[in-house]
Each structure stands twice: as C-alpha cells, then as structure tokens.
Amino acid sequence: SQQGEEDPQALSIQEGENATMNCSYKTSINNLQWYRQNSGRGLVHLILIRSNEREKHSGRLRVTLDTSKKSSSLLITASRAADTASYFCATDRETSGSRLTFGEGTQLTVNP
Amino acid sequence: NAGVTQTPKFQVLKTGQSMTLQCAQDMNHNSMYWYRQDPGMGLRLIYYSASEGTTDKGEVPNGYNVSRLNKREFSLRLESAAPSQTSVYFCASCRRDFNQPQHFGDGTRLSIL
Numbered sequence: 001s002q003q004g005e006e007d008p009q010a011l012s013i014q015e016g017e018n019a020t021m022n023c024s025y026k027t028s029i030n031n032l033q034w035y036r037q038n039s040g041r042g043l044v045h046l047i048l049i050r051s052n053e054r055e056k057h058s059g060r061l062r063v064t065l066d067t068s069k070k071s072s073s074l075l076i077t078a079s080r081a082a083d084t085a086s087y088f089c090a091t092d093r094e095t096s097g098s099r100l101t102f103g104e105g106t107q108l109t110v111n112p
Numbered sequence: 113n114a115g116v117t118q119t120p121k122f123q124v125l126k127t128g129q130s131m132t133l134q135c136a137q138d139m140n141h142n143s144m145y146w147y148r149q150d151p152g153m154g155l156r157l158i159y160y161s162a163s164e165g166t167t168d169k170g171e172v173p174n175g176y177n178v179s180r181l182n183k184r185e186f187s188l189r190l191e192s193a194a195p196s197q198t199s200v201y202f203c204a205s206c207r208r209d210f211n212q213p214q215h216f217g218d219g220t221r222l223s224i225l
Binding site: 030031033035040041042043044045048050088090092098099100101102103104105 | 219
C-alpha cells in the first residue's frame with residue numbers, strides 16, 4: 001500500500017502564482033523526498049529533507065516537514081509554464097541505502 | 113553522461129509471452145530498483161538490489177524475476193506476461209549511503225494483449 005497521500009490530486013494555476021502541494025505519511029521516516037515527472041519521462045529528484053530538518057530551500061522550491069503531524073509541503077514560487085508536471089513525495093525509512101515509498105502524486109498545470 | 117538507460121522504450125506482448133527489460137547505469141551506484149507505475153497511482157517497488165550480488169522483493173514482486181548482472185546492470189523478467197502487467201516500468205539507481213536521492217530512467221511502456 002502507498003505510504004504517502006498527496007493533496008490536491010490536481011492543481012491548475014496561472015503563471016506567476018505560487019503552487020502548494022501537501023503530502024501525508026503514516027510511519028516514522030529517515031527522510032522525505034520530492035520528485036517531478038514530466039509527461040512521458042522518468043522522475044527527477046527535486047529536494048530531500050531529513051527527519052531532523054523542518055524546512056529546506058532550493059531555488060524557487062521550499063519544502064517543509066512536520067514529523068509530529070507526519071506531513072510535508074512543497075511550495076513552488078512564481079510558477080512558470082515549464083513547471084507543469086506531476087509531483088510526487090516519497091518517504092524513506094532505511095538507515096542504510098534507500099527504499100522509497102511513493103505517494104500518488106499531484107498533477108500541476110501552470111497556464112501561460 | 114547517460115545516467116540510467118532503459119531498453120526497450122516500448123513493447124507490446126501477447127499474454128503468455130516472456131520478456132526481459134534491461135537497465136544500465138553509469139554512475140557507479142551500488143543500489144538499483146525496478147518500479148511499476150499505473151494510471152492514477154504512484155510508483156510501486158517490484159524488486160531492488162541494494163548492492164551487487166543481492167536482490168530483494170519489494171511491494172509487488174509476483175510475476176517478476178530480476179537479475180543483478182553486474183554493478184551496472186539490473187534486468188527485470190516477465191516469464192509469462194499477463195494483461196495485469198500492462199504498465200510503465202521504471203528503473204532507478206542510487207548510492208548506498210544514508211539519505212541519497214534516486215536517479216530514474218525514462219521508462220519502458222509495456223502493453224500486454
């Protein structure tokens with residue numbers, strides 16, 4: 001079964017607006033990762049946040065993690081049409097190496 | 113630098129046929145993975161290989177076998193394909209250190225009639 005649940009399932013915004021996607025999970029984790037998938041392509045890693053971190057930034061991306069609520073959010077600021085993609089959160093419980101459990105994803109559409 | 117390469121990109125099989133999906137990575141990663149992605153669902157782990165010489169079952173291993181041929185290559189075999197195995201298959205790799213991201217290939221789109 002899927003560890004993560006993502007909300008919303010689909011999001012449509014205008015260029016320049018911010019997009020926020022949420023992820024909830026069920027068990028304790030070592031890290032949580034966000035990936036992007038463009039149509040017909042593989043997943044691309046965006047950002048990894050460790051369980052002892054609360055917030056992380058990378059360019060226009062901001063990720064927060066609340067381990068007490070078992071939830072994370074991904075904020076994309078000043079969105080562009082090129083940000084149109086599916087976004088997945090994945091949790092990792094492994095202490096050595098990686099074994100990810102993915103959520104079902106959020107389909108983001110950024111309209112020009 | 114190719115990253116993770118999957119072959120073939122597309123394949124159509126008849127029920128009962130067998131097939132091997134190939135995956136190779138050139139990043140010197142220890143760990144490799146096979147996932148399937150079905151419409152409306154995230155990726156589900158089929159099998160993984162934490163290091164050369166080891167393989168383990170993931171969430172949905174039934175109907176599949178894997179071979180870690182060497183450090184670079186990890187293949188997925190369907191011995192007797194079934195329509196329920198119609199899916200997009202992704203291979204990934206990563207370093208076997210703590211808190212590492214996975215790197216994905218572009219997938220194999222498999223249809224079983």
